Amino acid sequence: MLGKRHVYCLLIVFLAFFSVTSSSWANTELKQEGRFVDVEDGHWAKNEIDFLANKQIIHGYEVGGTVQFRPDQMVTRAEAAKMIVSALGQTEWKNGTLSFQDVPASHWAHGWIARAVQLGIMGGDGTTTFRPNDSLSRAEMSVVLVNAFSLPSKGAAVEGAVVFKDTAGHWALRHINRLYYHGIASGRDGQFFPKDDISRAEFATLLARTLDDQFRLPLPDLIEQGKTNIQGTVTTSSLNVRQTPSATGTLVGTLKRGQVVDVYDINGYWAKIAYNGQFAYVHKTYLKLRNMAGSPVKGRIIVVDAGHGGKDSGAMSGGANEKTTVLEVAKLLKEKLEKAGATVVMTRETDVYPTLQDRVDMAKDNYAEMFVSIHTNSATNPSAKGAEVYYDSSTNPNAEESKKLAQYIQEEIVRMANMVDRGVKNSGLYVLRNNNVTSVLVELGFISNSEDRAKLTSAEYQNIYAEAIYQGIVKYYTSQ
Ligand SMILES: [Zn+2]
Known part of the structure; x- marks a missing residue:
């Protein structure tokens, strides 16, 4: 039971409380109406x-x-x-x-x-x-x-x-x-x-x-087009956009083939893009990355694969062997790409033999964006000659991109080295079907043909082949 004194105390507390709030009327009213x-x-x-x-x-x-x-x-x-x-x-x-x-x-x-x-x-x-x-x-x-x-x-x-x-x-x-x-x-x-x-x-x-x-x-x-130097074009029918750079990151949407996004950063396999006014992330394997200014290959990660090597000489004819020619061309290509700012991963730089799976692993371990394998052809009929470039559409998810790259390289080799044009071909070669990124296998010419062989073993032509492949890559990266 409350005594009289307690009632007074409550009254005083109540009055004190009221007097405080009354001086804050303005804020209370503001909170209710939300308006000045x-x-x-x-x-x-x-x-x-x-x-x-x-x-x-x-x-x-x-x-x-x-x-x-x-x-x-x-x-x-x-x-x-x-x-x-x-x-x-x-x-x-x-x-x-x-x-x-x-x-x-x-x-x-x-x-x-x-x-x-x-x-x-x-x-x-x-x-x-x-x-x-x-x-x-x-x-x-x-x-x-x-x-x-x-x-x-x-x-x-x-x-x-x-x-x-x-x-x-x-x-x-x-x-x-x-x-x-x-x-x-x-x-x-x-x-x-x-x-x-x-x-x-x-x-x-x-x-x-x-x-x-x-x-x-x-x-x-805020960041209008061009503020970032890299744009990415989606190369798959549906590309997941995630809140964080992880395959388990919250899905915030999807992009469709052909959509173009600004890329603000690349970390490992993850490209940071602007999506619906926020930064988000996509797997860069399904983006064709293009530099908007400066060298078209700057910063791109490209595997240059000299075929065969070591115990595996590849095709041999007339005293020449494939493994030696393709290594020379690969080294020259590396030089040209690096001079233009690309990051080049060589599957071999000496006369050694990495397995086909080793070569694919090197691409994946280095977050490669492109794989270019270099070979020379051979046939029992010595009159067979010319250049051809392979891509794979059986399991490589970037078959269309690979085909475009194959066409650019083929055109340049035929033109610059004056080769017979055998066209681009779809074939499930190991290093093509086991890579996910844009991948091609270049057959420079026939080592079994005396005319082609003369070019394949000449230092001058080896540089022309390397230049042709380099120009093909540049054309790929400068095209839509
Ligand atoms: Zn070969």
Whole structure:
């Protein structure tokens, strides 16, 4: 049973509670209506402002029973400290000490600034002033957001990129780029305006985007075609798109044959692409990767397979043997490809014999994107002569791509080495059907034919064969 004294106590607690809430009417009302009087429906930053207000990160100004947000008012450095500290779920540090001459203990934001400095968000540049009442610039805002939310790098390549013409060499370039590539900040007409003050509405927008993915800018709007140097064309009827670079990553969609995607990064077998405004991953075996600028083969991983070797001489005739000729051509091809920036994997560089499975394994272990095997032909009829290139459509999933590459190489060999054109042929040769990537087997000519043999054993022609294969590869990578 409650005594009279207890009732009084409850009453006092109730009154105290009520008086506190009554002074916060503005916020309660705001939460219910989700609206500031000066942020009408349709205001470009309304959703972001409401989001932050509901989280009590930003507050309005109470004026005669209404609440204003003052979206166009500039944000001061002191206000920024308070909002960022609040956004991090931290509180002001009332007893924190500051050595800034211009932030006395009596300054309204002293505790917020002390916390911001303690958290390493602001004021870490060793200066003796904080300039609490100065406006925050867009460059400063970039640094503050990156520091406060530890936004990760999107890669060294984009970190130093000049995305905006007015940020080249800017002290905050890395921070500005990081916001850009996270879909948090964009510019206008190719400029970022780093020195400009930031308004409360702009600040709210950037902060909301940082806190919640739903507000982020869609990547295709930010990273227009050409910003990345690699495009991938889907080479299979249906290619799984995953949230993470793993065969067990959450499936977010599929791409169809012929679709073209921007590739932002390649790690092992996984290509990082933009998909529906987000980064996602696909298995690169089913993408034809093309460089949009510079050398068409730069960065491409190509296996050059000199057939036979060691105990296996291959075809022999008239004192010549296949294994020697094809190794010479393979070495010259490697040189040309590497000079153009490709990563070349040789299945052999000396007179040794790797098994056919060893050669396929080398391609897979090195995340190869193309496999080119080099051979010479032989026939009992010495008049048989000419060049031909094989591809496989029995089990190689990139049969169509392989056929295109075969055609380009065949054309170049016939033209440059003046060979009889025996065409391209579909055949389930081991190294073709056991590879998944674009794979061809080149028969340079007939070692059993005296005319072909003269070319196959000549240093001059060996270089022409290598050049022809190289040009065929370049044509493949420069074609759609
Ligand atoms: Zn052979």
